[in-house]
Amino acid sequence: MGSITRKYKMNRNDGKAVPRKKPMTMTEILTSTSSTLATIMFAWSIIRQYSPQGLRQYFQTYFSKFMDYIYPSPYVRIAIYEFVGDRFSRNKAFAAVEAYLSDKLSDDAKRLKAEVGESKNNFSLSMDEYERVTDEYENAEFWWTSSKIAGSATKSLSLYPDTDRRFYQLKFHKKHRELVKESYLKHVLKEGKEIRVNRRRRKLYTNGTGNRWLIHRSTTWSEVYFEHPASFDTIGMDPIKKQEIIEDLLTFSQSKEYYARIGKAWKRGYLLYGPPGTGKSTMIAAMANLLNYDVYDLELTAVKDNTELRKLLIETTSKSIIVIEDIDCSLEFTKQRKIVEKKSSNEEKEKKKAIKEPKKEEEEVKSKVTLSGLLNFIDGIWSACGGERLIVFTTNHLEKLDPALIRRGRMDKHIELSYCSYEAFKVLAKNYLNVETHELFEEIKELFNNVKMSPADVAENLMPKSREEAEEHALRRLIGSLEETKRVAEEKKKEKSKETSPPKIVDEKERPSEIVKEEESSLE
Numbered sequence: 001m002g003s004i005t006r007k008y009k010m011n012r013n014d015g016k017a018v019p020r021k022k023p024m025t026m027t028e029i030l031t032s033t034s035s036t037l038a039t040i041m042f043a044w045s046i047i048r049q050y051s052p053q054g055l056r057q058y059f060q061t062y063f064s065k066f067m068d069y070i071y072p073s074p075y076v077r078i079a080i081y082e083f084v085g086d087r088f089s090r091n092k093a094f095a096a097v098e099a100y101l102s103d104k105l106s107d108d109a110k111r112l113k114a115e116v117g118e119s120k121n122n123f124s125l126s127m128d129e130y131e132r133v134t135d136e137y138e139n140a141e142f143w144w145t146s147s148k149i150a151g152s153a154t155k156s157l158s159l160y161p162d163t164d165r166r167f168y169q170l171k172f173h174k175k176h177r178e179l180v181k182e183s184y185l186k187h188v189l190k191e192g193k194e195i196r197v198n199r200r201r202r203k204l205y206t207n208g209t210g211n212r213w214l215i216h217r218s219t220t221w222s223e224v225y226f227e228h229p230a231s232f233d234t235i236g237m238d239p240i241k242k243q244e245i246i247e248d249l250l251t252f253s254q255s256k257e258y259y260a261r262i263g264k265a266w267k268r269g270y271l272l273y274g275p276p277g278t279g280k281s282t283m284i285a286a287m288a289n290l291l292n293y294d295v296y297d298l299e300l301t302a303v304k305d306n307t308e309l310r311k312l313l314i315e316t317t318s319k320s321i322i323v324i325e326d327i328d329c330s331l332e333f334t335k336q337r338k339i340v341e342k343k344s345s346n347e348e349k350e351k352k353k354a355i356k357e358p359k360k361e362e363e364e365v366k367s368k369v370t371l372s373g374l375l376n377f378i379d380g381i382w383s384a385c386g387g388e389r390l391i392v393f394t395t396n397h398l399e400k401l402d403p404a405l406i407r408r409g410r411m412d413k414h415i416e417l418s419y420c421s422y423e424a425f426k427v428l429a430k431n432y433l434n435v436e437t438h439e440l441f442e443e444i445k446e447l448f449n450n451v452k453m454s455p456a457d458v459a460e461n462l463m464p465k466s467r468e469e470a471e472e473h474a475l476r477r478l479i480g481s482l483e484e485t486k487r488v489a490e491e492k493k494k495e496k497s498k499e500t501s502p503p504k505i506v507d508e509k510e511r512p513s514e515i516v517k518e519e520e521s522s523l524e
């Protein structure tokens with residue numbers, strides 16, 4: 001009986017015994033589940049392979065939901081696609097993640113991609129598709145995978161061909177959701193951006209006139225790689241002053257929070273002034289190299305008007321130096337050109353009547369940038385957009401500049417670059433001749449106390465003129481040149497003092513009789 005109760009149970013309705021269902025063993029459960037899953041997976045692979053794109057995506061969504069229902073996952077996934085919107089622009093977050101992960105590639109990563117990166121002569125490595133990187137942040141683990149959604153093989157009518165859609169997927173345990181939202185993603189973006197900035201090859205932008213044949217031609221930035229080798233080590237100037245400038249620049253570049261706290265746009269103006277050949281342009285290159293900034297060399301006379309000036313400024317990027325060289329000439333030049341054109345228009349009125357079109361074109365070329373436009377350029381509300389920037393003006397004639405243009409707050413730091421001093425000479429001698437001390441240095445020191453010579457001239461004298469030339473020869477050439485400059489300066493001084501001294505009144509009696517005679521005869 002006992003065995004019957006085990007194998008059969010009584011049917012409630014008719015009282016007949018029916019076989020009792022045997023409880024499934026673990027092996028049976030696993031076998032049945034895996035065969036169901038195998039069937040689902042098989043069906044899914046058929047759908048993936050043969051169904052059209054739209055249908056496939058539809059199935060994919062439901063398949064993921066279904067799998068999540070069967071095996072609820074404790075993990076959260078975030079996808080960051082390469083292109084957002086209608087493929088107009090590359091997702092900045094994707095680029096930042098790409099840089100961030102390329103820095104995290106572990107030694108055991110096996111599938112890498114090598115591309116010629118922005119940095120000169122260098123490959124940049126990044127994760128290849130389906131490679132995985134594990135990252136740790138605040139004791140939490142994060143897994144990144146590089147992946148793609150295959151585009152359809154059929155040609156689409158869209159402007160943008162349906163190519164593969166690359167994306168990075170971030171996977172983490174759901175208990176870290178808040179950490180990801182609050183800080184991890186921000187950390188990835190910040191670090192990624194910094195890596196990109198440090199790796200990029202810096203550029204030098206210059207503005208020139210755009211298409212000549214367009215009626216409303218406008219000036220645009222054109223770019224080349226910035227490869228100036230200048231550094232503060234090679235600039236000859238007073239070492240204390242040099243250190244002060246370096247400190248100022250580094251403090252600026254690390255003061256994002258400070259500028260935000262005091263409510264000031266993160267920019268700083270430098271005015272470099274001094275005679276020609278004293279190193280103003282060289283210093284700008286050294287600044288760019290020190291801070292790893294791009295350089296925008298703005299040719300003011302090519303800018304049509306204030307609106308165009310604003311447009312150019314808005315196009316500049318963060319971490320850059322905007323330079324206006326010889327600012328006094330830029331404004332003067334505009335004025336002078338107008339005067340010259342006015343003059344010639346009076347003289348050649350008749351001629352110009354006949355050829356009206358070219359005149360029209362000429363008018364368009366005229367720069368109408370005004371001082372107020374320039375002031376707006378420096379501290380207008382839109383000059384704050386885009387982050388850290390230096391604005392540098394150079395001039396040979398400080399006195400010619402409008403005080404409004406160079407007041408503190410606009411040009412925060414005024415730096416004078418002057419004639420070569422003995423200290424500056426020592427830097428140049430080290431650069432050009434690799435000489436730190438020499439018996440002729442004392443003589444040179446004495447001369448520098450009395451002679452004004454630009455570092456550019458000193459450098460030219462120190463430059464070896466043949467491959468075998470000894471340093472002593474170059475130093476003697478410099479001494480000769482300094483002595484010559486001294487002699488010329490003294491002569492000029494004498495002549496000047498002669499011109500300015502009042503004419504001597506000579507008594508008639510004291511004048512030699514021959515001169516008086518000569519004068520009288522010439523009057524006759």
Ligand SMILES: Nc1ncnc2c1ncn2[C@@H]1O[C@H](COP(=O)(O)OP(=O)(O)OP(=O)(O)O)[C@@H](O)[C@H]1O
Pocket residue numbers: 234235236237274275276277278279280281282283395396424428455456457459
């Ligand atoms: N202080 C300096 N230290 C080292 N080299 C210098 C210095 N000043 C000038 N030179 C050298 O002289 C050359 C000319 O200098 P730079 O063009 O910087 O002068 P500048 O002050 O900009 O002149 P300008 O006012 O005519 O534009 C540079 O190639 C540089 O090698």
Ligand SMILES: [Mg+2]
Pocket residue numbers: 280281282325394
């Ligand atoms: Mg210059």
